[in-house]
Amino acid sequence: MLDTIMAFWNNYYPIITVGAIISTFAIIFIIAFATMKDKKEAIGFDRNMKDSEIVRRLLRYAKPYIPQFLIVLVLMIFSIAHEIISPIIMGNLIDMVGREGGFELSELYVSIIIYASILVVSLISTYFQAIILQKTGQRMVARIREDLFEHIESLSHDQLNKIPVGTLVTRVTNDTDAISTTFTGVLVNLVKNMFIIVGVLGAMLTLNYMLTLIVLCFVPFVILFTVIFRKFSRRAHRKVKDGTTDINIFLSENLSGMKIIQIFNREARKKGEFDEKNVRLGKAKMGQMFVFGIFRPMVYMLYISSVLCLFYFGAKGALNNVAVFGQIIGVNVIVSFYQYINKFFNPIQNLAEQFNRLQACFASAEKIYKIFDIMPEVVDEPDAIEIDHIKGNIEFKNVWFSYIKDEWVLKDVSFKVNAGDTVAFVGSTGSGKTTILSLICRNYDIQKGEILIDGINIKKIKISSLRRHFGQMLQDVFLFSGTIRSNIILGLDGVSDDEINDACKYVNADKFISRLSDGLDEPVRERGNNFSAGQRQLISFARTIIHKPAVMILDEATANIDTETEILIQDSLEKMMNIGTMLMVAHRLSTIQHADNIIVLSHGKILEQGTHNELLLKRGNYYRLYTLQFNKEQLTKK
Numbered sequence: 121m122l123d124t125i126m127a128f129w130n131n132y133y134p135i136i137t138v139g140a141i142i143s144t145f146a147i148i149f150i151i152a153f154a155t156m157k158d159k160k161e162a163i164g165f166d167r168n169m170k171d172s173e174i175v176r177r178l179l180r181y182a183k184p185y186i187p188q189f190l191i192v193l194v195l196m197i198f199s200i201a202h203e204i205i206s207p208i209i210m211g212n213l214i215d216m217v218g219r220e221g222g223f224e225l226s227e228l229y230v231s232i233i234i235y236a237s238i239l240v241v242s243l244i245s246t247y248f249q250a251i252i253l254q255k256t257g258q259r260m261v262a263r264i265r266e267d268l269f270e271h272i273e274s275l276s277h278d279q280l281n282k283i284p285v286g287t288l289v290t291r292v293t294n295d296t297d298a299i300s301t302t303f304t305g306v307l308v309n310l311v312k313n314m315f316i317i318v319g320v321l322g323a324m325l326t327l328n329y330m331l332t333l334i335v336l337c338f339v340p341f342v343i344l345f346t347v348i349f350r351k352f353s354r355r356a357h358r359k360v361k362d363g364t365t366d367i368n369i370f371l372s373e374n375l376s377g378m379k380i381i382q383i384f385n386r387e388a389r390k391k392g393e394f395d396e397k398n399v400r401l402g403k404a405k406m407g408q409m410f411v412f413g414i415f416r417p418m419v420y421m422l423y424i425s426s427v428l429c430l431f432y433f434g435a436k437g438a439l440n441n442v443a444v445f446g447q448i449i450g451v452n453v454i455v456s457f458y459q460y461i462n463k464f465f466n467p468i469q470n471l472a473e474q475f476n477r478l479q480a481c482f483a484s485a486e487k488i489y490k491i492f493d494i495m496p497e498v499v500d501e502p503d504a505i506e507i508d509h510i511k512g513n514i515e516f517k518n519v520w521f522s523y524i525k526d527e528w529v530l531k532d533v534s535f536k537v538n539a540g541d542t543v544a545f546v547g548s549t550g551s552g553k554t555t556i557l558s559l560i561c562r563n564y565d566i567q568k569g570e571i572l573i574d575g576i577n578i579k580k581i582k583i584s585s586l587r588r589h590f591g592q593m594l595q596d597v598f599l600f601s602g603t604i605r606s607n608i609i610l611g612l613d614g615v616s617d618d619e620i621n622d623a624c625k626y627v628n629a630d631k632f633i634s635r636l637s638d639g640l641d642e643p644v645r646e647r648g649n650n651f652s653a654g655q656r657q658l659i660s661f662a663r664t665i666i667h668k669p670a671v672m673i674l675d676e677a678t679a680n681i682d683t684e685t686e687i688l689i690q691d692s693l694e695k696m697m698n699i700g701t702m703l704m705v706a707h708r709l710s711t712i713q714h715a716d717n718i719i720v721l722s723h724g725k726i727l728e729q730g731t732h733n734e735l736l737l738k739r740g741n742y743y744r745l746y747t748l749q750f751n752k753e754q755l756t757k758k
Contacts (some may be wrong), residue, residue, distance in 0.1 A: 145418065185259070196311065204319040206459070208323065208327075211459075261300040268291060268492065271492055272288055272292075272491065287369055291487060301481065310474055320463050323460060331453075341422055363401030422468075423465035430458060504580055505585075506585045511670070513573070516535050520566065530559075540700060540701055544715040550723075552723075557703060560590070595675055598647065599651070601646050603641050603642060606644075623666045627658055629659060670701065671701045674704045709746050710749075718735055720742045
């Protein structure tokens with residue numbers, strides 16, 4: 121018995137040693153995997169979306185391009201022909217050269233021509249495959265970007281306020297780029313490698329099934345290592361994506377507010393905060409590299425082990441000319457098998473990189489679909505209608521509204537605005553003035569009551585149709601990078617220069633535009649920071665006029681404007697009052713004296729309403745506000 125064991129050990133100790141080493145690594149990885157799962161649960165790591173769900177949703181974008189992918193599939197079969205056939209040709213050449221009776225030179229030429237032809241066909245197929253994939257992949261990713269941007273446009277003001285701009289920028293740019301690499305490379309390479317593995321396996325079984333079975337003994341370990349790597353890789357990629365998003369949010373906010381940082385001398389503090397985030401991202405990327413650096417050497421170890429087994433058994437059979445596991449192994453079989461093992465494990469090794477990129481795609485796709493899965497809060501009713509024209513009659517009927525549940529900003533508010541009237545809203549900060557203006561345009565939806573436009577509930581009107589008839593002029597004017605002209609028309613088609621000039625003259629914007637070297641084509645830098653607050657406001661007035669709204673909304677449009685510009689704006693406002701219905705919120709009560717109705721608000725309720733003179737005669741809340749402001753202005757003049 122002992123002699124039998126010793127004989128077995130002497131014959132197979134290299135194989136036993138290799139098996140022991142691989143098994144040891146497998147046990148270590150299984151323990152690490154189990155530990156990782158425990159830690160994952162401890163830190164609250166949540167896998168919100170399965171890979172199958174991500175793939176299913178991404179494939180929706182691939183569906184229109186099925187013909188292109190079928191062509192790629194056919195080309196792929198031709199492109200891998202070299203991988204499958206070349207080892208057999210090389211083995212036959214070795215066998216031919218070692219033949220006892222010699223060989224004909226024509227045989228060598230035929231083999232070389234066949235080899236070269238297969239190689240040329242493979243290269244041409246690979247080229248066209250890459251071209252088709254790149255074009256198709258870029259179209260798909262462009263569609264994802266368009267759909268994502270369109271979805272973001274559909275979100276309500278409240279939802280957009282809750283999502284940092286940097287997060288949205290990352291989703292539309294960085295994360296879609298990660299998906300692009302999947303469509304144009306990873307998925308196709310995965311399929312290609314699967315074809316290669318199946319083809320190589322078939323060729324190996326044909327050559328020598330027993331050696332093939334020995335090689336297949338290593339496959340369970342490959343699967344085990346791949347499953348474990350996939351778990352670690354997914355977590356590592358999520359940390360990298362979270363770190364990238366965190367930095368983008370920080371940069372978006374702090375670069376926009378750099379002037380404030382400099383004014384308060386907080387550069388060093390902000391630099392420290394950025395360093396912390398940068399270090400955190402660096403650690404996440406190092407963790408990602410560590411996971412990748414462990415997996416690929418493990419697969420390479422399995423490859424070397426299989427080659428060792430091939431040489432051990434093959435060489436014993438070839439040198440001694442004896443059957444190994446019932447089959448004679450020649451030199452040509454060893455040469456072909458050596459190449460096949462390399463081609464069998466090389467795709468598996470590449471899976472490390474492809475899994476790396478695939479997990480990056482899944483991490484990005486999951487974050488993109490989190491944005492897609494945010495359902496817009498303000499949407500069209502199923503029976504919503506289009507309206508071509510409105511008179512401008514507005515009515516609030518017992519309206520209740522809150523941004524936060526049960527913290528009411530408006531409480532049972534009711535009032536009417538007749539078409540063509542100018543109505544002003546007055547009250548302290550937080551009284552609900554700006555909220556009323558936002559609700560009329562359906563920037564938010566009310567919880568109770570009704571808002572009517574010309575007797576129609578605004579929820580029964582399509583949002584795009586409703587907002588088309590409103591012109592909003594806000595205190596904080598937003599100008600886009602471009603020119604004055606592009607900011608006035610905002611992409612409106614069919615607007616002539618005469619119409620733009622007339623609108624500018626109407627609101628007195630022509631006075632400063634005419635002094636600019638390029639006039640209407642004067643460049644506008646980011647957020648219009650090369651213009652004063654008053655100039656930006658006048659541009660917004662012209663923008664409103666050019667769009668010909670039936671109802672105009674001014675939210676403290678004169679709050680941060682110098683006296684000279686205020687005179688110009690007051691003249692513009694008097695002209696615009698004759699265009700249609702106007703709703704105003706103003707700090708300076710002197711600017712609303714000619715309003716048809718002034719509504720005084722406090723803590724979400726209407727205290728009083730009437731004309732300027734009527735409210736002064738009542739000597740109520742408006743009278744106190746007006747007297748206090750008038751006395752303050754007189755003291756300022758002195």
